[in-house]
Every structure is written in structure tokens, then in C-alpha cells.
């Protein structure tokens with residue numbers, strides 16, 4: 024039987040960036056009788072133990088679903104993760120320079136809603152002068168990178184001791200008499216709540232299986248390399264002035280010792296692999312991708328691997344995140360499958376959950392078949408089809424996608 028110490032208004036399983044963004048939504052709604060549970064010793068010990076996560080909107084050939092979602096999510100990320108935001112722009116290089124035209128890209132950007140403050144097409148010549156990269160592409164002046172781990176620490180270190188349970192693995196969840204019961208592997212009761220948020224990456228798959236929800240998630244290993252090179256290396260002449268993205272991504276190199284630069288380059292993408300050991304071959308792959316992206320024959324031997332960040336991304340089969348209430352499961356919400364876009368998706372989710380919870384509270388009802396996005400996000404372009412594309416219902420047999428409630432007028 025649960026005692027009062029087990030009962031919470033909301034429980035969040037997982038203390039990575041997904042869990043942190045949900046805590047923000049709960050606090051925005053004054054839900055403070057909350058509990059965060061993680062099997063790690065503290066927050067951000069797994070994939071979110073990442074201090075250099077790049078963030079810029081996606082550009083497609085046309086205004087696709089992914090393009091429209093990242094356009095929105097990027098603006099939210101600038102606000103939600105403002106205190107952990109770093110950098111002064113991102114230059115995005117297309118996969119191939121063949122056929123790249125500044126004029127065509129300019130038209131495409133306008134069609135996708137980008138103003139010149141948001142995205143600027145650069146020719147090879149412009150890019151060499153502005154970024155020190157001899158290739159055409161698109162410059163996002165507001166782009167940058169986020170210290171995800173720092174952002175998580177800011178959120179979890181502000182919790183009271185009674186609001187967090189570390190070194191605790193949730194093994195079983197079940198729903199009885201309007202409440203979710205969480206147990207560990209020895210069937211000890213951990214918590215009871217009316218609102219359960221699964222924000223535990225790949226771990227959400229196993230917990231969902233136990234309540235007959237089959238989420239098609241898979242692991243994708245990634246390694247980010249921290250290289251060092253000397254001040255007399257041939258790389259010095261080619262150092263980009265801002266972060267780059269494309270076939271690979273990198274931050275601008277920084278001087279770390281009197282005569283040595285550090286250059287963060289990532290990230291490999293090994294589908295179906297969950298090994299978090301550092302691999303020499305991944306360092307080689309990262310340096311080769313960077314040479315290829317810059318179109319330069321620079322010596323890889325001059326880049327010495329100094330350290331690495333290795334993590335396992337959680338990816339759904341349609342590559343979109345899973346965000347929102349789960350249709351047919353009262354009081355159950357998911358935030359997983361953030362893939363390679365943890366910064367943007369967690370921020371969008373935080374804002375959507377803030378609005379959704381406010382709506383549930385005002386109506387004293389659970390809205391599991393609807394995801395309330397709020398007037399501001401709706402006005403910014405979050406339409407029903409986009410919100411529907413994020414819901415877990417897309418994977419549930421017999422359930423149509425969750426509908427977004429758009430405010431009238």
C-alpha cells in the first residue's frame with residue numbers, strides 16, 4: 024500500500040535533457056509535488072552528458088514537416104536553453120557543392136520563412152571572407168551550441184532532496200484506479216502518481232512494452248572527437264571562424280595551450296550500436312569527414328585525438344521525436360526519441376507541455392487524445408498535422424494520431 028511519501032502529482036522517469044525540459048513545464052504550472060527518478064548517480068549521466076550540442080534549423084528542398092518543425096523548435100530552443108547557449112552563428116554546408124547557387128538557396132530560404140536575420144546564403148567567395156571556408160552554404164547568425172549537461176544540472180540541482188531519486192531504476196509501471204504505480208526490480212514501490220512522464224530515452228521502450236505499447240526505437244552510437252593540433256600545423260590556416268555543420272559538424276577551434284588548439288568534431292552515426300567505448304576508427308572517421316566537407320587535402324596525422332564524448336542516441340523509425348500525452352492511457356506522457364536534435368526537440372516539448380498541462384489543470388481533466396499547443400505556438404505555425412506527427416499514437420494500433428486543439432479565433 025502506498026504511504027503519503029510515495030504519492031506525487033507528477034513523476035518523471037529519466038534525468039537527461041528530456042527530463043529537464045519536463046521539470047521546467049511542471050514548474051511553469053506550479054506543480055511542485057514532483058519526483059524525478061534516474062538510475063544514474065545524478066542527472067545527465069548518459070546521452071545528455073554532452074557539452075557541445077549544435078543547434079540550427081533544418082533547411083529542406085521545400086517546407087517539409089521536418090523543416091517546419093525545426094523552424095519552430097529552433098526559436099523555442101533559443102529561449103528555453105538561453106543560459107546554456109554558446110557561439111555566434113552556424114555555417115551549414117550542403118552535402119555537395121555541385122549545383123549550389125546562392126540565388127536558388129536565397130529563394131528557398133524565403134519560401135521556408137527565413138528572413139535575412141535568420142538565414143543568409145553565402146557564395147564560396149562570401150564564405151571565404153566571412154567564415155574562412157572555401158565553400159558555399161547557408162549562415163544561421165542565431166545558431167550555436169548548447170551545453171546540455173550544464174542545462175540539466177541547472178534544472179536538477181535546483182530540486183529539493185525530496186524531489187529526486189538517484190540510483191533508482193524503474194522496472195515496472197502499471198495503472199490502477201486512476202494512478203500509475205512504479206516499482207523497482209525487487210517489486211518495491213517507488214512512487215504513485217496521476218501523471219507519469221517517460222523521458223528515459225531507449226529505456227522507455229521496455230517500460231512501454233509492459234503496458235502493451237510497442238515503440239519502434241533503436242540505438243544509434245555517436246562519437247564526438249576532441250582533437251588537438253599545433254600552431255604550426257597546416258590546419259591553422261583553415262580554421263573556421265564559426266561552428267560548421269553538414270556531413271560532419273565542428274565548433275570553431277580554440278587555443279587551449281600556448282601553442283595548441285582544440286577542435287571539437289563530430290559525430291559518427293553507428294545504427295543499431297550501443298557500445299559507449301571510445302573507438303580510434305571513429306576519430307579517423309570524424310577527421311576524414313571534416314576534410315571531405317571542407318574539400319581540403321589536409322593531413323589527418325596532424326590532428327591528435329585528445330578525448331571524446333560517446334553516447335547512444337535514441338531514434339524512432341520515422342526519425343521524429345515522440346512527444347505528448349499517449350492516447351488511451353490517462354495521465355501517461357512521453358518525451359523520447361530525440362535523436363540528433365536533443366536541443367531543439369526538448370525545447371519544443373517543454374513549451375508544448377507547459378501549455379498542455381495548463382489546459383488540463385484549468386479543465387480538471389486529462390486530455391490524452393488531444394495535445395493542446397496554446398495560442399502562441401499555434402500562431403507561430405504549430406498546426407494539427409505537425410503536432411499529430413509527434414504523438415505516440417502514430418505507433419499505436421487502431422489509434423489515429425492525437426489531434427492538436429487550436430484555440431478558436
Ligand SMILES: Cc1cc2nc3c(=O)[nH]c(=O)nc-3n(C[C@H](O)[C@H](O)[C@H](O)COP(=O)(O)OP(=O)(O)OC[C@H]3O[C@@H](n4cnc5c(N)ncnc54)[C@H](O)[C@@H]3O)c2cc1C
Nearest residue numbers: 037039040041062069070071077193226245334364365366
Ligand atoms: C555523439 C553525439 C552527438 C550529438 N550531437 C548533438 C547535437 O549536436 N545537437 C543536438 O541537439 N543533439 C545532439 N545529440 C543528441 C542529444 O545528445 C540527445 O538527443 C539527448 O541528449 C537525449 O536526451 P534524453 O534525455 O532523451 O536521453 P538521456 O540523456 O540518455 O537520458 C535518459 C535518462 O533515463 C535514465 N533511465 C533510462 N531508463 C531508466 C529507468 N528504467 N529507470 C530510471 N532511469 C532510467 C538514464 O539513466 C538517463 O539518464 C548528440 C548525441 C550524441 C551521442
